[in-house]
Amino acid sequence: xxxxxxFLLVVLFALPTFAQKDVTxxxxxxxxxxxxxxxxxxxxxxxxxxxxDEREFFEGGFNGNSVIVQxxxxxxxxxxxxxxxxxxxxxxxxxxxxxxxxxxxEKNRRYKLPETDYRIGDDVDxxxxxxxxxxxxxxxxxxxxxxxxxxxxVNEMISKVLSTxxxxxxxxxxxxxxxxxxxxxxxxxxxxxxVWFIIDEEYGKYRICIYYDNKYNQADGDDL
Numbered sequence: 594x595x596x597x598x599x600f601l602l603v604v605l606f607a608l609p610t611f612a613q614k615d616v617t618x619x620x621x622x623x624x625x626x627x628x629x630x631x632x633x634x635x636x637x638x639x640x641x642x643x644x645x646d647e648r649e650f651f652e653g654g655f656n657g658n659s660v661i662v663q664x665x666x667x668x669x670x671x672x673x674x675x676x677x678x679x680x681x682x683x684x685x686x687x688x689x690x691x692x693x694x695x696x697x698x699e700k701n702r703r704y705k706l707p708e709t710d711y712r713i714g715d716d717v718d719x720x721x722x723x724x725x726x727x728x729x730x731x732x733x734x735x736x737x738x739x740x741x742x743x744x745x746x747v748n749e750m751i752s753k754v755l756s757t758x759x760x761x762x763x764x765x766x767x768x769x770x771x772x773x774x775x776x777x778x779x780x781x782x783x784x785x786x787x788v789w790f791i792i793d794e795e796y797g798k799y800r801i802c803i804y805y806d807n808k809y810n811q812a813d814g815d816d817l
Contacts, residue, residue, distance in 0.1 A: 615742045616807045617786040619674045620655070624807040628664050631671050635662060652679065656697070672810035681798035684719045690801055691730065691792060698734045698788075705735040705783055723794055731791040738782030747775050785809060 617624045622634040632651065636642060640653035640662060651662040658678055665673035682690065692712045698704055711732035713719070722728040751771060790803040 615739045615782055615786075616809065617736055617788065617805050619676070619805040622674075624674050624805050625671055625810065627669065628666050628671055631664050631674070635664075667810055667812050668816075670810040672807050672812075674805040676803040676805070677793070678800035678802070681795070681800045684799060687792055687799035687801070688713050688715075688717070688719065691732075691790075694790060694801065695732050698732070703736055704788070705737055707732070707734060719792070719799070720794075720797065723792070729791060731789060733787060733789040735783045736786040736788060738779045738786070740779075743775065743779045743782060746778060747771065750774070 620638050622631060622638070624631075628649075632642065632649070635651045635653070638653070640651040643650045643652060649664070651664075653660065653662070655662075655676060659680060661677045661679055663675045663677070664671055665675060695711045699706060713730060719730070723730070751774075785808040787806050787808065788803065789806075790801055793800045793802045
């Protein structure tokens with residue numbers, strides 16, 4: 594029992610450190626490191642860099658659309674990549690674009706299937722809901738944790754509290770605990786890799802804005 598309790602403590606305290614190795618990606622680019630590093634990676638992907646009023650943007654093509662990309666940082670670490678449509682559209686077209694994007698994410702096997710159907714119904718008055726009721730039309734997905742990384746971390750953690758002999762002769766209760774630990778780490782890792790998008794409105798025109806977030810690098814109140 595003591596070894597199991599120790600194992601649980603090892604998992605809880607070690608996970609935040611280990612989790613840095615498996616982060617959200619955008620076009621294969623980790624949402625991590627420095628702003629300059631991510632900027633160079635975007636340029637290598639064909640994006641062009643623009644600076645307006647000391648604000649840095651990257652323009653290029655993504656998922657069949659022209660987009661503007663911005664890099665967000667916290668304590669000099671990249672915590673977010675924002676992808677905004679370059680061109681706005683009317684209410685009818687943005688509904689179609691939003692719903693199509695939901696379908697694309699649902700079909701992508703790199704993402705966890707949502708429990709909510711985010712699609713916007715044909716009868717929804719988008720402008721009324723957004724302006725009068727302040728409703729946000731958004732959808733949240735999560736990039737799946739890398740199974741090899743999860744397994745590696747579980748094995749590393751187990752080896753800290755169990756001997757080789759014990760690993761080869763696990764009791765049923767310890768096997769269940771190891772399985773539960775794997776599922777826990779996998780879930781935590783996945784929830785730390787959100788990708789979400791929202792409809793942005795300006796003067797009656799609409800655009801999609803997608804956010805690729807690295808939860809580990811975001812502000813958590815340590816600076817307060």
